[in-house]
Amino acid sequence: MEVPALSLREQYETIRAPLEAAVAEVFESQLFILGPKVAQCEEAIADYCRCAHAVGVSSGTDALLICLMAEGIGPGDEVITTPYTFFATAGAIVRVGARPVFVDIDPTTYNLDPELLSAAVTPRTRAIMPVHLFGQMADMDPIMEVAAQQGLTVIEDAAQAIGAEYNARRAGSVGHYGCLSFFPSKNLGGAGDGGMVVTNDRGRAEKLAVLRVHGAEPKYHHACIGGNFRLDALQAAVVNVKVHHLDTWTAARQAGAARYDRLLGESGLVQDGTVALPRVHASRHVFNQYVIRVPERDELAAFLKDEGIGARVYYPVPLHLQECLRYLGYTDGSLPESERAARETLALPIYPELTDEQAHYVVDRICAFFAA
Numbered sequence: 605m606e607v608p609a610l611s612l613r614e615q616y617e618t619i620r621a622p623l624e625a626a627v628a629e630v631f632e633s634q635l636f637i638l639g640p641k642v643a644q645c646e647e648a649i650a651d652y653c654r655c656a657h658a659v660g661v662s663s664g665t666d667a668l669l670i671c672l673m674a675e676g677i678g679p680g681d682e683v684i685t686t687p688y689t690f691f692a693t694a695g696a697i698v699r700v701g702a703r704p705v706f707v708d709i710d711p712t713t714y715n716l717d718p719e720l721l722s723a724a725v726t727p728r729t730r731a732i733m734p735v736h737l738f739g740q741m742a743d744m745d746p747i748m749e750v751a752a753q754q755g756l757t758v759i760e761d762a763a764q765a766i767g768a769e770y771n772a773r774r775a776g777s778v779g780h781y782g783c784l785s786f787f788p789s790k791n792l793g794g795a796g797d798g799g800m801v802v803t804n805d806r807g808r809a810e811k812l813a814v815l816r817v818h819g820a821e822p823k824y825h826h827a828c829i830g831g832n833f834r835l836d837a838l839q840a841a842v843v844n845v846k847v848h849h850l851d852t853w854t855a856a857r858q859a860g861a862a863r864y865d866r867l868l869g870e871s872g873l874v875q876d877g878t879v880a881l882p883r884v885h886a887s888r889h890v891f892n893q894y895v896i897r898v899p900e901r902d903e904l905a906a907f908l909k910d911e912g913i914g915a916r917v918y919y920p921v922p923l924h925l926q927e928c929l930r931y932l933g934y935t936d937g938s939l940p941e942s943e944r945a946a947r948e949t950l951a952l953p954i955y956p957e958l959t960d961e962q963a964h965y966v967v968d969r970i971c972a973f974f975a976a
């Protein structure tokens with residue numbers, strides 16, 4: 605049996621007709637950049653995230669970048685984030701000329717440990733970028749408390765967590781900005797690159813809208829330097845169709861996670877401490893990834909690959925140990941929980957259309973590995 609890490613085809617087949625109609629409409633209109641499809645998408649996503657405003661941008665990476673630019677963050681400034689995330693989070697900080705300051709993670713949720721936050725704040729700190737990793741929101745209350753005390757901006761990296769909730773608030777709606785990605789493998793994926801920033805602050809939304817068109821306001825008059833951060837109408841058209849299915853897909857991911865919890869629980873591997881299941885602490889985990897912890901991770905990953913199972917490692921090298929960030933001065937052992945997570949975590953296939961049979965096969969093969 606083959607169990608890919610992700611398969612988008614089944615989902616596509618269920619919405620092929622409305623997707624093709626939406627794409628055809630864009631071609632009929634010949635309006636490819638911003639325009640009514642993007643405006644409609646912004647309204648739908650703002651609603652979905654329970655935010656007042658949304659600004660469509662070219663990717664999740666550019667969403668992070670444009671928020672830092674909107675805050676005027678640059679050389680001499682520090683931005684606190686987690687080292688256990690996709691590279692874009694820290695990459696955006698470095699690209700505006702600021703310095704990433706890494707805070708270690710909570711080993712059970714893999715999100716930034718708020719207990720360690722205060723100690724990382726210096727007079728140069730301007731912002732905190734918490735990441736809602738794998739589809740579960742970071743512990744936002746204490747993060748917002750530190751931010752309020754110190755006058756810091758909070759930019760949520762919600763690329764993996766659209767629709768996730770913490771204390772009844774949705775990802776992206778708690779901080780000053782929320783950054784979303786429509787990369788195809790995210791829970792709400794387009795047909796290429798795309799992203800969005802959500803915010804409850806009208807002034808910030810207006811600034812983002814100017815920055816995404818090279819800072820032009822009005823056209824050909826530039827009071828500030830932005831970039832080409834526009835969202836394509838074709839991507840917006842695809843997202844507009846798919847957003848109506850997101851809650852159904854999320855429910856299927858959650859059911860898939862509960863099924864893994866049950867099957868792995870029944871296997872005995874959890875009780876004897878061989879495998880640690882994902883810990884759900886927030887009120888709505890949307891399971892962009894279902895991540896287990898196993899000390900023999902690399903051996904298990906190789907075994908599962910041979911058995912036709914797409915188990916993946918997110919992420920094998922924490923950001924503080926990346927070659928291009930060596931100048932920051934971190935070394936092996938600086939952020940031990942992030943380093944341990946990078947060695948021990950493994951994501952099992954969790955896309956919404958994964959079948960019962962496939963899930964049983966995955967757990968059966970995990971058991972076979974430990975029985976050998």
Ligand SMILES: *Cc1c(COP(=O)(O)O)cnc(C)c1O
Binds near residue numbers: 690
């Ligand atoms: C995917 C992702 C991004 C970047 O989004 P793109 O749309 O691929 O640029 C940023 N942060 C995290 C945590 C992500 O998972």
